Amino acid sequence: MKSKYLNSFAMRGLQKCGDVYIPGDDELCSFSKSGFIKYIDRQLENMESDDIFGLNILLGVFSLFPQKLLVIILKIASRNEKLAKSLRPTARLINMGLKGLSCSLYYSGLESLDSSHPRVMEKMNWSPQRLESIDDKELSDLIQSNDFNATL
């Protein structure tokens, strides 16, 4: 699986971290098994380049750690209120950043690669109804004629 934004080490690190938050069970597949990582570029396409640089370093380092050590690190990061005040922001950043990345991929309603669990949200019976969108042709035409961006 290749990404425009994350290198191969970082992708491996994200799979490992994702499994810490989403270990899976009989009903729902794990993060790595789901294959949701294939959508990572959709998630990162508007992130600032400094943040993507930081993610590559962090996840690249994490990719080298054994899973048990990663669990310990992320557990400490998630219990950050017990850490010294100076360490807390970094721990919170790691916890929320990595949890946010993996969980947003997993719980966004996308289709997984795992044929036995194609739709996670359906398995969870999370099924909000959405009526068909109105086709707003008038607005569409107005945007086409008034937005300079439409002429680029």
Added chain:
Amino acid sequence: MQDHFNYIIVGGGVSGSIIAEGLVAKGHSVLMLEAGKFFYTNNYPRFDIDSNSQMYWNGGVELTSDAEIGLVRPKMIGGGSIINGGLLDRFDDLAFEGFKDESGVDFFNNLVMTPWFEKVENTTSIVKVPEKFANKNADIFREGFKANGFRCDLLDRGQTDCRNSEGMDCIECLAGCPINSKQSTMITYVRSALKQGLKVFSEFEVKRIEPGEKVKVHGLDRLDKKWSFSADKLVLASGSIGNSKLLMNSNFKNPNIGKRFYTHPQYMLMAEFDYNIDAYKGPLQSYKSNDLNFRRKGFKLENVFAPPAAMSVLFKGIQDEHFYCMKNLRRFASIEVAIRDTNPGEIRVGKHNKTIVHKELDSVDLKRRDLGYDAIKNIFYSQGAKRVIEGEFGIGLHLMGGCSIGVDGSQSVVDPEFKLHDQKNIFCADSSIFPNAPGINPSLTIMALSKMAVEKFI
């Protein structure tokens, strides 16, 4: 392509939309520059991963420097009105008194502001959320209030007919209402402005402004091509962070820029029940606290929920502890406490134009939050909750201040005529001018102030 206009508006959110419509209606040539895209019913994202990435700055959430609050900053034409809960409340006397005391600005009172609220209410359908569609999450809120002797009321929301009887679940509207019921400014103002000749440049990021007889605006389009435009007058409408950063990046020297930043930090508490709550059904929110005791103590409560991707970040823990909560999401109810924060934050620009926001809760703010937590826990446990979980972090949805209004130019950025103190032709009337936190949803007042600004001063 035309490169000079009577007015340029930087930012196409709530304030920018209203000011644009007001100005084109008076026959002015107006260009609106907006960093985000045009989103409307034909192209609202369907998946959270896409809405987070495309509809907010920096791909979803920006954290404060201590990573305690996640700031949610919309990036699109229509701004927050596309993705918010649509709640529209007038300020009460307490909020206006706080504004007047801090700023010295006389028009901050209900007598002067009422006609401006009415003008907005005449163009925007505001109704009580229909009680007959209240879901179990809302029932728990209402009954828990009763059991504890608290007072609550139905929410006032900008909507026409959400068609809940046909099965529409309004949690879907957090990435844009597909049936145009929610009264975003795209529906109420931008459409009309476009019909009257408003020019827009979407996906255009303004990098710098140059003051002068004619204000120059420089920026980049989506292909990174440089553009410059000029105008007789400039209106800043890119919110607390956008306006502050733009002024700092343009070497404006007023030391008050970026100061007095408030967010109404919101903390969600989740309660697990023995049965399915299905908080996604029907109206996303139905009730708010309407309790003078809460108001005096500096917090308010609302029944609320969020899509699974957002909820997943709020649940604490890892592995099975976290996974259990997500698997059983249907069994959770949620209430948020929003505090009227007193300790101001500060917006700065870091290396590579990175947004840095220092914003901490002091002991007063923490006490307000904790009083809210106590009330929520009492509500949930009175309704049979098995346990209550505090959310992982605070959320800043109401970004206010940074270019505060005031009569004293040494203490503020914008004067009572909505003009930057040291400038002749640069104006601002969005939430960045708020001198402190009102403790009430700010949208309707931003709209009323923008109406007033365009009619009286700009």
